[in-house]
Amino acid sequence: MNLSNYLVLASVLFSIGAMAVLLRRNAIIVFMGVELMLNAANLAFVTFARMHGDLSGQVMAFFVMVVAAAEVVIGLAIILAIFRTRQSASVDDVNLLKS
Amino acid sequence: MTALHLASPGLAAAAGTLAETGRTSAGEALLFWCLAPIMVLAALGLVFARRAVYAAMSVVVVMVSLAILYVAQEAPFLGVVQVIVYTGAVMMLFLFVLMLVGVDASDSLVETIKGQRWIGWLFGLGLAGVLVGVVLTASGIAPQGLDAANADTNPVGLARIIFGDYVFALEVVGVLLITAAVGALVFTHRERLTRKVGQKERADARVAAGTSLVPLPAPGVYARSNAMDVPALDAQGRPIDASVSRVLRVRGQERSVDEVAADNGAGDAARYLDAPDTGPGTTGGVGSTPPQRSITGEETVQ
Numbered sequence: 001m002n003l004s005n006y007l008v009l010a011s012v013l014f015s016i017g018a019m020a021v022l023l024r025r026n027a028i029i030v031f032m033g034v035e036l037m038l039n040a041a042n043l044a045f046v047t048f049a050r051m052h053g054d055l056s057g058q059v060m061a062f063f064v065m066v067v068a069a070a071e072v073v074i075g076l077a078i079i080l081a082i083f084r085t086r087q088s089a090s091v092d093d094v095n096l097l098k099s
Numbered sequence: 100m101t102a103l104h105l106a107s108p109g110l111a112a113a114a115g116t117l118a119e120t121g122r123t124s125a126g127e128a129l130l131f132w133c134l135a136p137i138m139v140l141a142a143l144g145l146v147f148a149r150r151a152v153y154a155a156m157s158v159v160v161v162m163v164s165l166a167i168l169y170v171a172q173e174a175p176f177l178g179v180v181q182v183i184v185y186t187g188a189v190m191m192l193f194l195f196v197l198m199l200v201g202v203d204a205s206d207s208l209v210e211t212i213k214g215q216r217w218i219g220w221l222f223g224l225g226l227a228g229v230l231v232g233v234v235l236t237a238s239g240i241a242p243q244g245l246d247a248a249n250a251d252t253n254p255v256g257l258a259r260i261i262f263g264d265y266v267f268a269l270e271v272v273g274v275l276l277i278t279a280a281v282g283a284l285v286f287t288h289r290e291r292l293t294r295k296v297g298q299k300e301r302a303d304a305r306v307a308a309g310t311s312l313v314p315l316p317a318p319g320v321y322a323r324s325n326a327m328d329v330p331a332l333d334a335q336g337r338p339i340d341a342s343v344s345r346v347l348r349v350r351g352q353e354r355s356v357d358e359v360a361a362d363n364g365a366g367d368a369a370r371y372l373d374a375p376d377t378g379p380g381t382t383g384g385v386g387s388t389p390p391q392r393s394i395t396g397e398e399t400v401q
Contacts, residue, residue: 018223035158050243055253058253069189
């Protein structure tokens with residue numbers, strides 16, 4: 001099996017994550033789509049590290065994971081704060097700036 | 100750590116062939132072709148699942164499978180971190196928030212932007228096509244394998260790079276994590292808009308309202324019936340309605356003392372309840388009231 005199969009899998013997962021972001025209205029599911037995209041990028045990083053025989057790719061994936069953890073904490077806190085004031089987790093309901 | 104160390108030799112052997120032939124071992128190919136369809140199907144669950152909890156569980160499947168693939172790809176440290184950070188912390192956080200927001204919060208299917216669904220599908224499929232095309236051009240690279248880099252086990256090799264070349268980035272990431280934790284606290288903090296109601300305020304309010312200051316009496320407990328639906332008797336032998344739970348009274352499930360007495364076969368309760376006290380030794384006792392008798396000294400000893 002060629003290593004590029006991993007890259008194709010990562011591309012497919014990334015696209016599905018992007019589709020979840022575009023198609024779903026629930027803010028939490030949209031957020032999970034972002035997480036899926038980050039994970040797909042990590043898989044590509046790990047595969048490239050193996051292709052080039054260099055661990056820097058794995059280090060990059062590690063940093064992506066840490067930043068993703070911080071991002072999840074803040075994002076979910078924002079979703080909760082919005083849910084408390086608006087009683088909704090749908091991204092369509094946050095339209096206060098619309099005239 | 101020992102598990103990681105033990106996992107390395109087998110993978111290193113596979114990588115040796117990888118550097119020579121440019122192809123992975125048959126076992127890894129089998130693992131990949133088993134996991135890849137599962138991962139894609141689970142990821143599609145994120146797009147199609149009606150309930151947010153199902154979507155979260157399918158993402159968990161994707162992340163656990165990714166951890167397995169990391170271990171297979173000579174990155175055992177990242178595989179373990181993936182399980183701990185993503186499935187252990189991030190997805191559990193997602194599930195907690197789902198529970199707080201309400202698992203019934205289903206998606207609305209109303210399109211606020213016209214044709215957004217089709218544009219989204221088109222964009223997603225187009226992105227997949229472009230990415231796969233770009234990625235396949237990278238297949239010309241001869242894979243090196245991580246044999247040399249993982250010589251001192253994978254975590255040691257990673258640590259040399261993280262704490263060598265990227266030590267400043269690591270410190271910045273530490274600051275970022277603390278900022279995120281403080282930010283989450285600030286976001287979820289709620290200012291108290293009204294004064295806190297303590298024990299003293301509650302007691303004052305109750306006295307001011309002029310209602311009953313003491314707890315309501317407990318329901319009746321009788322020799323043959325200790326159910327919640329029978330009222331207690333007051334000092335005069337009259338049933339106290341307030342002693343039965345309000346819910347039971349509203350539903351009409353309250354039983355009167357008469358019914359209990361009839362069950363007991365103890366005679367006419369109403370006669371006892373309504374009639375004035377006729378003196379000792381005449382009644383058999385109703386409800387919680389013991390039978391009255393006078394002691395004459397001639398009773399048989401039981």
